[in-house]
Amino acid sequence: MLSTIQPPRYLSRFPLRGRTKSRSFHILSSAQPVTKTCFAADKSQILSIRDSLLNRHLSAVELTHSYLDRLKQTEPHINCFLHVSDPDKVLKQAQDIDDKIKRNEEVGPLAGVLVAIKDNICTADMPSTGGSYILEGYRPPFDATAVKRLKDLGAIVVGKTNLDEFGMGSTTEASAFKVTANPWDLSRVPGGSSGGSAASVSARQCVVSLGSDTGGSVRQPASFCGVVGLKPTYGRVSRFGLMAYASSLDVIGCFGSSVADTGILLHAISGHDSLDATSSKREVPDFTSQFTYASSLKSRPLEGLRVGLIRETVDAGVDSGVKSAIEGAAAHLEQLGCVLKEVSLPSFSLGLPAYYILASSESSSNLSRYDGVRYGNQASSDELNVLYEESRAKGFGSEVKMRILMGTYALSAGYYDAYYKRAQQVRTIIRKSFKAALDENDILISPAAPSAAYKIGEKKNDPLAMYAGDIMTVNVNLAGLPALVLPCGFVEGGAVGLPVGLQIIGAAFDEFAKHKCLLNGFFERNL
C-alpha cells in the first residue's frame, strides 16, 4: 500500500547503538508485540491500563516501576526531561491508587497513567523553567489548569520535558539546558519546540504527554518522532499556567501513541476555565465515545468523507520521501472510501511571514515580565537599567533575544501599521480561505513538515531555513483550527528509517468529527 520503507517493528524499537533491546516490555498485559509502524487505535494504552488496573491484572505500582525503569535506561541517551519527579513520590501516588482499587473505591479515568509535562506549563511541586536560564530553579505557586485537571483525574506526573526556550524553536537546540535526541536516530533532532514531550512518548518513558503548539510545536515533533500529536482549537483548552509565547496563537496540545489516547487526554484537559478569558464556553463533546474499533467497520468505512489535499504543501521544497508518504496515505484514504481532491489555498505562503511578525510581536511583550525583579535569575546591580539589561542578557538565549528584537521593532511607532496591523489582515485572509476550503471539504490533509528529522546542528546557524520548516503548520495556528498529526510512513535515514506524519486539519471545535474518528481509527490500523 505504501511506497515507503516499512521496517519491522518491535515493541522496544528503540535503536540503541550496539545494544538491541529485545526483551518485551510488559507495559500492557493485553498488548501483543506490535509489528506495525505504530500502535492501533483499539490498543489505546490508557484504556488498557484502566482495564488492567480495575481487573487487578496489573498494579499501578508495577506499571509505574516498568515505566520508571524504562525512563532511567533511556534518559541518558535521549535527554527528554529537565526534571524528573522523585520516584518515591511517584510510587506513593501509584500505591494510593492501588489501595483505592483494593478498597473498591472510584479512581479517576486517568488513574495510573504516567504523564510528562512540557516545562513551559506550570506545575506547583516541580520547577518550571520554560527551558530558560532566566527561570532556572523557578517554582510556580500554582498548577496550570490543564495539569490540575489531569491530577484530579488520577494521572501521575512523571516529570517536565525539554523544550526550545519559551517555545521558540523547532529542534530543542534552543533550550538553555540540553538538546533532546530523536529516539529513532540519536544524531537527529526530535523536532520542537515540544521535542522532549514527543520523544518521551516515542521512547515510551511515559504513556502520554502535554506539549504546546504556537506554530507547529506539537505537530512537527509528532511527525519527527512517529507519535500522534493533537493541536486543539484555540480556546478549547485553558491557557492558564502556560507560559505565554504568542497569546493569540498558543494552545496546549497532547501527545500519545494512539489517536484514542490523545483523544482521552484532550477530553481530560478541555473545557471552559474562568481563569482564561479566551477559553471557549462551548461544551466539550465526549471524544472517546466517537471512536469505533476497526473490527466493527465495513470495507469502505469512510465512504463519502471529503478530503482535500492542500496543493501548496506538496509543491517544491518538500522532500520527495515525504511527498510520496503523503501521497501514499492519500491513496489509502481513497481506498477507504474518501473522496479525495486537491485544494488550493493561494494565501498559504503568506502565513509564514505573518506568523513570525505576530508571534515575535506578542512574545516581545509577553517576555517583558522576565526582568529578574520578582522571580528568576537576577543579575545584581546598583542601577535599575543595568539590572534589567544584565538579567535579561544573561537569562535569555539568542533565539529568544532575536525574536524580542524583531517583535519590539515591529510594534514600534511608525512600524505598527506596516507590520503588525498588516500581519493581522493577512491572518484574516488565511482564516477565510481555510473556512472556505473546509466548507467544501470535511478535512484537509498535508504533511506536517517538509522533511523528516534532520541532524542535530544542521539548521542551527540558518534560522531562516529552520523557520521555513514551519510552513506546513503555522497557518493552522493563525486560523485557530484543530489539527492532528499521525504517523503515515517512513523515509530513508537513521538505522531503521525516519517517521513521517500526516497532518489532518478540521473545522473549528471539530477535533474529532465522527468521520474523522473513523478515519483515524481505521487508518492507523491499516497502515
Added chain:
Amino acid sequence: MASTLFRTIQIHPFFLYPTALFSRRNGVLYCTMKSSQTQTATQEKQQPPKVKVPQHALKKTVDKITRDYEAIIGIETHVQLSTLTKAFCSCPYNYGSQPNTNICPICMGLPGALPVLNSKVIEFAVKLGLALNCKLSLNSKFDRKQYFYPDLPKGYQISQFDIPIATGGYVDLDLPLEFGGGHRKFGITRVHMEEDAGKLLHSGNGDYSQVDLNRAGVPLLEIVSEPDMRTGIEAAEYAAELQRVVRYLGISNGNMQEGSLRCDVNVSIRPVGQSEFGTKVEIKNLNSFSSINRAIDFEISRQALLHSQGQSDQIVQETRLWEEGAQKTVTMRKKEGLSDYRYFPEPNLPEVILTQEYVDSISNSLPELPEAKRRRYEKMGLSMQDVLFLANDMNVAEYFDETLSSGADIKLAANWIMGDIAAYMKNKKLSINDIKLTPQELAELIASIKSGTISGKIGKEVMFYFYYRVKQFKHFRVQQLFYLQILYDF
C-alpha cells in the same frame, strides 16, 4: 463644602528665589535610583537674575505681566475604582495593608497568569461616561502600554489606547463665590479603563527601593480634559467637581490623600491674542485641590515672567513636581519627545461590547448628579451661596433633601443646616452623617418654629439635647417643646 475648602488658600506673592532653586541637591522624593528617568533640580541650566524689589510692587508687576498672557490648562485625572476586587483578578484592595498581602499570580505577573476582566469596571466606566455627558463606544478594546519599571509587574499596563470607552463629554460647574463665582463648562476628551501599577518605597538614604504590589492591578479610570481651564481656581474646581461626581456615583471615594483621585496638570501660556499654543509643562505631586490651585498659579507666573524677560525658550516640555513645603514647582525630568509605548491590542481579553439595553439600564439607575442638584436648588429660590454649600457635599445634599421631603420650609432648612448645624459639626469635627439629629426631627423642629410653637432660641437649645440624645429626652416629641416654651416664658 466649597466655602470652607477654600478658606485656607493664601495667595503667595511670587518671589524670585535665585539661590533657592539650587540649594537642594536631592529635593525630590522619587529620585533614588540613578536611572535616567529622574533628574533633580540641579540640572536646571539657567540662573534667574537676582532682583531686590519690595513685595507689594513685585505682586503688582506679576499681576500686570500675567494679564498679558492667557494660560491653557488641561488635567489628566486618575480615579481609583472602589470595586470589591482588582481589575483583572480576584484580589481585594485595602488601602494601607501590609505590603504584598493583596497579591496573586495574576497581578504579580507570574509566568502563565492571565487577566480576566472584572465586569464592575465596565459598569463604573459606563456610569462615569454617562455622568460626564460622554459618547460611549459600544465596541471598545484593551491595549497593552509597554514600558519597564519595577512597579509594573508584567512590563506592560493593560489600558485603552485608540478606542476608549467614552469620548467627547463635558462637565458643568459653578466657581466658588469667594473667587468670583460664575458658571463654567469644561470639555472632557476621553475616559478610559486601565490598571494601576504597584508602589515603590524608597529607603531613606536612597540605597535601595522596595516594590509593593498591593496596588498593582487596581482598576483606574483615566479622565482627560480638554485644555479649557484658564486659571488655577478653575482647575481646582474642575477636580473638585470630578470628586463630587465619582462620590455621587459611588464608584470611588475620590480621596486625593489616599491616592484614589490623582491629578496631573498640564500648563502652558501664550500671549493674549495668539492662537498657537505655548510649550506645555506637566505638574505632578498635587495632593489637594488647593495645591492644584497654587501650583498652577505659580507655574503661570513662572512662565509669564520668563516670557516677559525674553527667556521663553527656557520653558521646555518637561515634568515638574509641586513642592508643598517650598510652594513652588521644580524640574523632575525632561521629556525627550514622546515615549514610544508600542501599543497593540491585548490578545488575552475579548472586545468590550456594550448593548444599548445595558447602557440604558445604567443610565436609568444613575442618581441625581451635582449639576442637576445645583440647578434644582437654584430653581427653588436659594441663593448661589446656599446652592453651592448644600449641593456640593453629597451627604449634606441628602440630608437637606430628606429634611425637605419631611415637609420643612426650604429657606429655614437651608439656614439651619448652613448655620447651627454646620457650626456644630465644625466644632465637634463631625460629618453630617455622624450627628444625631435626623432630618425628620429637624423638619419637625423647623415646623414648630415656623408655626410659632417655640421660638428660634429655644429651638437652638433643644438641638443640643438631640445631639446628645440625653436619656431623658429619648422619646422627646416636639409637642412637648410647647411646655418648655411656656416654662421658659415664666
